[in-house]
Amino acid sequence: MTDLLEVRNVSMFFGGLAALSDVSFGLRKGEILGLIGPNGAGKTTMFNVVNGFYHPSRGEVFFKGGKISGLRPHQVCKRGIGRTFQVVKPLQRMSALDNVIASAFLRVKGKGRAEEIAAETMRFVGLYDDRNVISKGLPLGKRKKLEIARALATQPELLLLDESFAGLNSAELDESIGIIQKIKARGITIMIIEHHMKVIMSISDRIVVLNYGEKIAEGSPLEIAHNPLVVEAYLGEEQSA
Ligand SMILES: Nc1ncnc2c1ncn2[C@@H]1O[C@H](COP(=O)(O)OP(=O)(O)OP(=O)(O)O)[C@@H](O)[C@H]1O
Numbered sequence: 001m002t003d004l005l006e007v008r009n010v011s012m013f014f015g016g017l018a019a020l021s022d023v024s025f026g027l028r029k030g031e032i033l034g035l036i037g038p039n040g041a042g043k044t045t046m047f048n049v050v051n052g053f054y055h056p057s058r059g060e061v062f063f064k065g066g067k068i069s070g071l072r073p074h075q076v077c078k079r080g081i082g083r084t085f086q087v088v089k090p091l092q093r094m095s096a097l098d099n100v101i102a103s104a105f106l107r108v109k110g111k112g113r114a115e116e117i118a119a120e121t122m123r124f125v126g127l128y129d130d131r132n133v134i135s136k137g138l139p140l141g142k143r144k145k146l147e148i149a150r151a152l153a154t155q156p157e158l159l160l161l162d163e164s165f166a167g168l169n170s171a172e173l174d175e176s177i178g179i180i181q182k183i184k185a186r187g188i189t190i191m192i193i194e195h196h197m198k199v200i201m202s203i204s205d206r207i208v209v210l211n212y213g214e215k216i217a218e219g220s221p222l223e224i225a226h227n228p229l230v231v232e233a234y235l236g237e238e239q240s241a
Pocket residue numbers: 014017019037038039040041042043044045046086
């Protein structure tokens with residue numbers, strides 16, 4: 001079966017630093033792939049390569065069989081890849097709903113249709129009651145949901161989530177896990193970067209581990225939890241924390 005996304009031998013250099021070194025992996029339609037590893041391992045850089053912010057120094061990225069590395073971010077988004085950002089940056093002075101309407105316009109032309117999609121998306125993530133709040137005034141947990149809503153409103157087939165759970169309290173965590181599961185149930189494929197091991201282990205179908213820009217492991221959550229390389233590079237420290 002052809003992969004929905006294929007990352008093939010990708011390297012990304014910043015000056016002398018190899019943020020990614022010859023990384024390859026695939027993503028099957030409908031699955032949730034966790035991307036984990038210590039700080040600075042190259043996770044966000046991988047998202048930036050996949051969504052077209054960076055063009056890889058070496059290697060290629062394919063989506064639905066077509067090459068996307070080399071395209072610009074809005075072109076990648078139009079092909080069907082939506083993303084959130086580790087540092088939330090919705091347009092601060094717009095209302096939450098207007099932010100999501102602005103995203104919806106990437107795919108639809110009419111204002112009415114964009115408003116419909118935005119309203120539906122706000123209900124889906126549980127933000128509808130906050131739709132008229134200026135984005136800047138939302139607490140972190142809701143800004144994280146707004147980020148997800150903005151990405152969803154572009155109607156992606158693949159959604160990239162960069163630490164959408166960071167800083168959430170445990171009730172918000174549970175709620176966000178529920179949202180991710182609902183997104184998956186809609187048939188949307190998900191790649192997720194997350195440091196919360198309980199979250200990543202419970203929702204991922206498969207996990208890829210990066211360390212210093214290299215892929216050191218790939219497998220089921222159970223395989224990853226017991227992989228000595230991963231425990232040494234990353235999990236040991238997390239589990240004792
Ligand atoms: N635009 C850039 N210019 C120079 N160096 C960069 C750039 N972007 C990332 N890096 C470096 O590449 C490495 C990987 O960074 P990246 O942000 O991908 O890590 P990460 O795995 O997302 O870490 P974290 O868990 O802390 O978010 C780091 O050493 C970082 O300093």
